[in-house]
Amino acid sequence: MVLPPAVTIREVGPRDGFQMEPSFIPTERKVEVIDALARTGLREIEVTSFVHPKAVPQLADAEEVMARLHRVRGVRYSALVPNQRGAVRAIEAGVDGVNVVVSVTESHSLSNARMTPEAAMAQAGLIARLCEEARVEAGIGFATALGCPFEGIPPYRVLEGMVGRAVEDLGYVRVSIADTVGMANPRLVRKTMDRLLAQFSEVTFCLHLHNTRNMGLANLLAGLEVGVTWFDSSVAGLGGCPFAPGASGNVATEDVVNMLHEMGVETGVRLDAYLEVAAAVRDLVGHADSGVLTAGPSSKLLGPYRPSASPGRVPS
Amino acid sequence: MVLPPAVTIREVGPRDGFQMEPSFIPTERKVEVIDALARTGLREIEVTSFVHPKAVPQLADAEEVMARLHRVRGVRYSALVPNQRGAVRAIEAGVDGVNVVVSVTESHSLSNARMTPEAAMAQAGLIARLCEEARVEAGIGFATALGCPFEGIPPYRVLEGMVGRAVEDLGYVRVSIADTVGMANPRLVRKTMDRLLAQFSEVTFCLHLHNTRNMGLANLLAGLEVGVTWFDSSVAGLGGCPFAPGASGNVATEDVVNMLHEMGVETGVRLDAYLEVAAAVRDLVGHADSGVLTAGPSSKLLGPYRPSASPGRVPS
Numbered sequence: 360m361v362l363p364p365a366v367t368i369r370e371v372g373p374r375d376g377f378q379m380e381p382s383f384i385p386t387e388r389k390v391e392v393i394d395a396l397a398r399t400g401l402r403e404i405e406v407t408s409f410v411h412p413k414a415v416p417q418l419a420d421a422e423e424v425m426a427r428l429h430r431v432r433g434v435r436y437s438a439l440v441p442n443q444r445g446a447v448r449a450i451e452a453g454v455d456g457v458n459v460v461v462s463v464t465e466s467h468s469l470s471n472a473r474m475t476p477e478a479a480m481a482q483a484g485l486i487a488r489l490c491e492e493a494r495v496e497a498g499i500g501f502a503t504a505l506g507c508p509f510e511g512i513p514p515y516r517v518l519e520g521m522v523g524r525a526v527e528d529l530g531y532v533r534v535s536i537a538d539t540v541g542m543a544n545p546r547l548v549r550k551t552m553d554r555l556l557a558q559f560s561e562v563t564f565c566l567h568l569h570n571t572r573n574m575g576l577a578n579l580l581a582g583l584e585v586g587v588t589w590f591d592s593s594v595a596g597l598g599g600c601p602f603a604p605g606a607s608g609n610v611a612t613e614d615v616v617n618m619l620h621e622m623g624v625e626t627g628v629r630l631d632a633y634l635e636v637a638a639a640v641r642d643l644v645g646h647a648d649s650g651v652l653t654a655g656p657s658s659k660l661l662g663p664y665r666p667s668a669s670p671g672r673v674p675s
Numbered sequence: 676m677v678l679p680p681a682v683t684i685r686e687v688g689p690r691d692g693f694q695m696e697p698s699f700i701p702t703e704r705k706v707e708v709i710d711a712l713a714r715t716g717l718r719e720i721e722v723t724s725f726v727h728p729k730a731v732p733q734l735a736d737a738e739e740v741m742a743r744l745h746r747v748r749g750v751r752y753s754a755l756v757p758n759q760r761g762a763v764r765a766i767e768a769g770v771d772g773v774n775v776v777v778s779v780t781e782s783h784s785l786s787n788a789r790m791t792p793e794a795a796m797a798q799a800g801l802i803a804r805l806c807e808e809a810r811v812e813a814g815i816g817f818a819t820a821l822g823c824p825f826e827g828i829p830p831y832r833v834l835e836g837m838v839g840r841a842v843e844d845l846g847y848v849r850v851s852i853a854d855t856v857g858m859a860n861p862r863l864v865r866k867t868m869d870r871l872l873a874q875f876s877e878v879t880f881c882l883h884l885h886n887t888r889n890m891g892l893a894n895l896l897a898g899l900e901v902g903v904t905w906f907d908s909s910v911a912g913l914g915g916c917p918f919a920p921g922a923s924g925n926v927a928t929e930d931v932v933n934m935l936h937e938m939g940v941e942t943g944v945r946l947d948a949y950l951e952v953a954a955a956v957r958d959l960v961g962h963a964d965s966g967v968l969t970a971g972p973s974s975k976l977l978g979p980y981r982p983s984a985s986p987g988r989v990p991s
Contacts, residue, residue, distance in 0.1 A: 549676050574930070650923060
């Protein structure tokens, strides 16, 4: 098994995670979480979304969050933007990176963004230009690239065509491939990413994975094995799937980091420090979906067995 | 990605799952679950454990379960046995297979079985002879083979030595490698199984995986990629880890089947029928730990998007 020696984790909990929380999280709490995350060794945090306040009231404080966070050197603070207006706001707020999202399938695009994929691509072009003028790095994410709850798995040639246009026509070099609702499987991830990496060698590809059907880390492994070195994940596994109430959300950052470190792949994240933040986030929102937060890191041992201390257990 | 075209699932929910349930499940309910599981296309079910009733009161009805279940042609009904007495009981009860467990690490062996691995191996030899005389197939499972909560990951040469002894001296040809507390990682699974499959080509190896740190399906994928074709899993993800209260248990059969089918690997299990049983089991015990039971199979689509039917969602 040949794996990359190191990968980059983009923490998306404050955006993809918090946006699913029904009760408003006070801005001060959000800033505390972001500041704490920034001190764990992460190199990028997607801190918010500059979306219309009525669409996502939870993130109505996007500007305030950006203004109040305490920048840690070496950490990139990016934000999602749904349209040009959002991009202008994000740039004015001082983000290091703007992330735009385009759905690959028409049904999802109409459902989520109320526009066709074609219109979303045109908008992504305008946002790329805004970012270029402002000298802010732009990234594009393809939602439902690995599965759409309405239409199933889109044909590779459709995804390839959209990535090609984003890269060759619009100038994007940071491209995220999203399994938006957790429908991907490792064979699909491997095949798709292998082809994309070969065809677009100048692009840095990210995998954005959900754990909806417990395949999150298996899909991550499949991407890792063909050379993907950038992954999105969310503190305490926050997030969710609007099409499957109660289902798991994004892969949990602590689960991702634990698996990668166990395999000798570096992330720069200090797992012990990170778990303290994850526990605080779980307490803040009142839930979590994370194996390592419950069970502890794989490397944490009980030490020598003392017969008096533990009750007998049935084997296996 | 070269994967085997088909694999065998051994359902361990009625044994590994039910044994963790604190309230006694009436024998009639257990039999209903086993009978329903047997009609989903599974080829093997570990139905109970012939352990001392005081050690695991939940499985005190082992004989009765065996006597009352309605055998389905083509389904193998096996049981775990902790010792010779259990093996005698299991054989008398008419099981098709006897599964004996030996812990690889001394700490876990002393903690779980109150004997050294050496003594457990000697006992496994006696059980093999009992089974041979009775013409009942015997299998051996190595607990903590991929990680022990007390001692960490045992050296490969220790596992290799124990497997070698079981196969060459004791005559076992069905060998299960267990990640008893969910400490394995894909690199370890791949390396270990690759070596074992090469060294013991006459043996059918099984992987028994837990999802404690959300790596269950990633570990399964790693085994599958080197040619493992037999996996344990548990209905509704029942089971658990006595060392990590609240942590996930065995990989859920429905999650395993969903991933395998999505990748084109056959299991013989009819997922829709299986999910009905999993839902009934969840209702019976009052909990579950399963992605597919919550979110539905990956292949289940919503159909064409109708703007009036779905509220808009923020992308990604």
